[in-house]
């Protein structure tokens with residue numbers, strides 16, 4: 001367990017270099033599930049150099065270090081997160097468009113929605129599928145996010161990261177081993193800082209029409225009025241988690257505390273108010289067990305669980 005004095009040292013680092021650092025920050029305010037205890041430190045770097053400073057501080061002080069994007073695919077446990085949570089968000093959300101090559105350079109903290117809208121404005125096609133996904137570019141590269149027939153793997157040319165040894169590295173797409181909701185980065189601890197995307201010329205009107213279709217179909221199909229982390233489980237081979245959960249009789253019925261299997265989309269667990277991470281985790285287990293027993297299929301969570309059960313310092 002690190003000496004809690006490190007918290008003041010990280011706050012001082014932020015003050016010295018001009019980026020925001022908050023101590024004992026409740027993670028329920030920074031995750032779309034709206035659950036989770038406090039992080040010892042939440043830092044919002046605004047430049048790659050700040051990320052390097054934070055990571056090297058953590059290595060030297062032997063303090064745990066975790067990454068967060070928009071917090072839309074994570075479940076933070078009720079005890080919160082010990083150590084530094086480095087969030088790549090709007091402060092590192094720069095988007096650049098090259099109108100000749102139809103490439104976009106996007107920082108990790110840029111929202112996918114913003115990238116998709118910016119491409120549309122520029123008459124560039126290839127990111128329409130991402131308009132309704134609430135995550136950031138960094139989390140989307142890490143997860144190989146996808147929807148409506150598109151994925152990050154289809155558009156990423158290269159990615160710049162900070163490695164575990166605190167060095168900047170450029171990865172070509174072929175090195176990233178993208179698979180279904182998988183990338184090589186899930187095993188390396190690299191921090192995504194920026195990505196270059198190859199898109200193609202398109203008609204602005206057609207792209208905007210596609211955006212409207214996608215947003216409407218998501219409004220119809222997903223419980224967007226309640227906190228969630230999207231689909232909780234990965235799609236099992238040849239099937240859909242939502243279909244299996246519904247067939248197992250759990251849609252809109254299975255509940256633990258404030259966590260419930262959505263009545264609109266059985267693949268979503270929603271926070272109906274006051275859910276704890278323990279409620280959500282117990283419901284995930286209940287769904288897995290029931291689907292295993294009744295449907296003979298093992299569901300694997302897509303949501304990434306972070307943090308501790310134990311109380312903070």
Ligand SMILES: Cc1cc2nc3c(=O)[nH]c(=O)nc-3n(C[C@H](O)[C@H](O)[C@H](O)COP(=O)(O)OP(=O)(O)OC[C@H]3O[C@@H](n4cnc5c(N)ncnc54)[C@H](O)[C@@H]3O)c2cc1C
Nearest residue numbers: 067069070071072073135136138139140145146147192230
């Ligand atoms: C309503 C709703 C709908 C959704 N629909 C979809 C969908 O259609 N398709 C889909 O794929 N997903 C969907 N999601 C899930 C989520 O939006 C995506 O997985 C998204 O890409 C996660 O991005 P994030 O920035 O929120 O990542 P976070 O949730 O903050 O983090 C996810 C993981 O990525 C890691 N990470 C974050 N940033 C970085 C970084 N810079 N470098 C390295 N690792 C990093 C984190 O440590 C964590 O393990 C949905 C979520 C919600 C709430």
